[in-house]
Structures are given as C-alpha cells and as structure tokens.
Amino acid sequence: MLTVFLDFGSVTRGDIDRAALEQAVSPWIYHDNTSREQVTERIKGAEIIISNKVQLDRTAIFAADQLKLICVAATGYNNVDLAAAAERNIPVCNVRNYATSSVAQHTLMFMLNFACRFVEYRQLIKKGGWQTSTYFCPLDFGVMELAGKTLGIIGHGELGSAVANIAKAFGMKLLIAEYKSASSIRPGRMAFNDVIQQADFITLHCPLSADTRHLIGKWEFDLMKPSVYLINTARSGLINEDDLLQALYSGRIAGAAIDVLQAEPPVNGNPLLDYPHPNLLITPHSAWASVESRQRMINLLADNIRNFLQNKPFNQINTALQ
Incomplete structure (x- = not known):
C-alpha cells in the first residue's frame, strides 16, 4: 500500500527511527518538503498520505484517485479539507498527547x-x-x-x-x-x-x-x-x-x-x-520538538495506520464516516 510522507523533513533532523512506520505498511516515499505546486503530482497513486503542514485541499484530495487514508503528523488538522475527504469517504486521523x-x-x-x-x-x-x-x-x-x-x-x-x-x-x-x-x-x-x-x-x-x-x-x-x-x-x-x-x-x-x-x-x-x-x-514553534516527542508522534502515526488496516479504532477526526 503506497504511502507518501509529504514533509518528513519537518519532523526530523536525522534523529528519528522510521522502523515503526515501515513495519506498519509498505512501500514508502519520503519527501523532505512539498510545495503547493508539487502536491498533486506527488500523491498520484498514493493510498495513504501523511502531512504535517502541507495543505491537502479539495483539488489534491480529488486528484489522489487511489487514496484510502490521510494521516496528519500533528494534533491540528486545519491543513486538510475535511469536507472534501468526507465526500470521498476518506478517513482523516491525527496524533494526540505526544508532546x-x-x-x-x-x-x-x-x-x-x-x-x-x-x-x-x-x-x-x-x-x-x-x-x-x-x-x-x-x-x-x-x-x-x-x-x-x-x-x-x-x-x-x-x-x-x-x-x-x-x-x-x-x-x-x-x-x-x-x-x-x-x-x-x-x-x-x-x-x-x-x-x-x-x-x-x-x-x-x-x-x-x-x-x-x-x-x-x-x-x-x-x-x-x-x-x-x-x-x-x-x-x-x-x-x-x-x-x-x-x-x-x-x-x-x-x-x-x-x-x-x-x-x-x-x-x-x-x-x-x-x-x-x-x-x-x-521561540520558533519549538516547544513540541524534543526528539522524544517527535519519535512518539511517529510511533503514534504508525499505530494509526496499523489500526486502520486492521479495522481497529484509530484517531479518526471526521467521525461522521465511522
């Protein structure tokens, strides 16, 4: 199940272990960052998309024809058009209480x-x-x-x-x-x-x-x-x-x-x-950014993906789809 992380560089400085993610699903494509102009091309064929802050608007969500799950690598999820995801019956999840x-x-x-x-x-x-x-x-x-x-x-x-x-x-x-x-x-x-x-x-x-x-x-x-x-x-x-x-x-x-x-x-x-x-x-929005916090967030992302694939409860935001 192809999984694309659009802005992995925003959560690591080379100090994060990706093992939990890669044990949950494969294959993976990691991008350090993704501009607005690059989003549509990079999510083609992706079944799972992970974004920390990259905007996933209506156009992007409808362009990803294989999409099955959107994961936000944060607690806040205002970068995702939840209405568009709901129209396509695509669940959106976040991570909580990691920082x-x-x-x-x-x-x-x-x-x-x-x-x-x-x-x-x-x-x-x-x-x-x-x-x-x-x-x-x-x-x-x-x-x-x-x-x-x-x-x-x-x-x-x-x-x-x-x-x-x-x-x-x-x-x-x-x-x-x-x-x-x-x-x-x-x-x-x-x-x-x-x-x-x-x-x-x-x-x-x-x-x-x-x-x-x-x-x-x-x-x-x-x-x-x-x-x-x-x-x-x-x-x-x-x-x-x-x-x-x-x-x-x-x-x-x-x-x-x-x-x-x-x-x-x-x-x-x-x-x-x-x-x-x-x-x-x-300070530059760094309160959350201890290495322990960032690793915990990655591990919780992996839990979300694993639970989704196993039809178990996960941190789904647009609960109207459940």
Whole structure:
C-alpha cells in the first residue's frame, strides 16, 4: 500500500527511527518538503498520505484517485479539507498527547527565564558587565522565586495539567480558569476574569476555536497586574498580537513569552520580532520538538495506520464516516 510522507523533513533532523512506520505498511516515499505546486503530482497513486503542514485541499484530495487514508503528523488538522475527504469517504486521523512533556518543560523554561532574568544576565556578561563590576555579584536585574507566585492556567487538559504538576513542585499557587463565557464555575476552577486579575504568571493551553480566538486582547490586558508574565505555547490566535505589542510597549504587563506567531514561518516579518526589549521571549514553534516527542508522534502515526488496516479504532477526526 503506497504511502507518501509529504514533509518528513519537518519532523526530523536525522534523529528519528522510521522502523515503526515501515513495519506498519509498505512501500514508502519520503519527501523532505512539498510545495503547493508539487502536491498533486506527488500523491498520484498514493493510498495513504501523511502531512504535517502541507495543505491537502479539495483539488489534491480529488486528484489522489487511489487514496484510502490521510494521516496528519500533528494534533491540528486545519491543513486538510475535511469536507472534501468526507465526500470521498476518506478517513482523516491525527496524533494526540505526544508532546505533553516537551511543551510543559518549555512553558517552565519561559517562566524560569523571567524569574532568573537569564537573558538579561547573559547579555550583561557578553557585554563585559560582570567583568567590570565593582561587586562580585551585579544586581542589575531583579531575580525572583517561583515559590509562592500564582500561576493562572487557561486550558486544564493534558498540557495544562502537566504544567500544573511541575509548577506545584516549584511551590507555586495554582488557579485554574473556567471557560471565559461560562455561566457557572466548576469545582476546582475560578472565573476567567478573576484568574487573569490575580495571577503573577498566565499560561495558555487551550485549542483555537471561534470561542477562543483573541481570548486575550486589550480588555484582558487591562485586567492583569502590571507585574504579570503571559506565556503562550498553544496557538497564536489566542492572543491579539497588536494588543500584546501595545501592552508590552506601554508597560501594561511585565513581559510575555510566545512559541507561536500568526504566520509561520514569518517570511514577511512580524512586529513582535522587531520588539527590542528582553521582556518578550519568542521561540520558533519549538516547544513540541524534543526528539522524544517527535519519535512518539511517529510511533503514534504508525499505530494509526496499523489500526486502520486492521479495522481497529484509530484517531479518526471526521467521525461522521465511522
């Protein structure tokens, strides 16, 4: 059963074992990357297609005349036209909960950077500030402890829970936000507005939907403490980027750390990338990308394919076909 991986290069730097995939099905064709113009030609004759971020639109799906399964090498699946796949009765599956540890530690890395002022102290040393200091220990930047600080968690699923467990070990106080539009508060949770008003750190771990788009904007920034740090390792659309930039420039918040931008890669630039101060940390959508996480994702892809071929349950997205 011919299987084509359209952008294998996006999930490996030569450090991934493909054995699980190749034991599940054969033969394979791996492409490091596939442009929009190359998609139709490359999926001709394919019975299984795997894509991380390559767009599989209606034209592509209907052009693949032998197609039986689409696998997304990620949790998000907005790169696949689900309606077109359903019309052709082609199941689409994704992989879930493979990057929990990686994203959780990345979130804490951001928090520790702000607490220990790592970026500023590293820059100070590179500029000779320690070497020329009068004191053995320059106190240019205020280091703080995470112990006793309040962490507001927005999105308390797999990822939010993992972050909570690590933060608890640091001695942090935890506030779990209820849905923003909720009419009642579940046990163990707190009203959304109360969380963002009280938190010293706020971390986002919710999916992007019509309800959560621009979950954080000017109104929410105005509710926050001026000393708060906002962290987003989830989806870029959760924060209004223009409002974030204004909050940073105006000193409305103490800082922010983000692993996601509206357009990735930001080939046309982004005003956040031009922000000149160290209280904004940006990483290139790498929170998920530990080698363990990527290998786990590959193994789960193999499980999806194997279970599909054996008529067993798998992570099918367009469940109306089931």
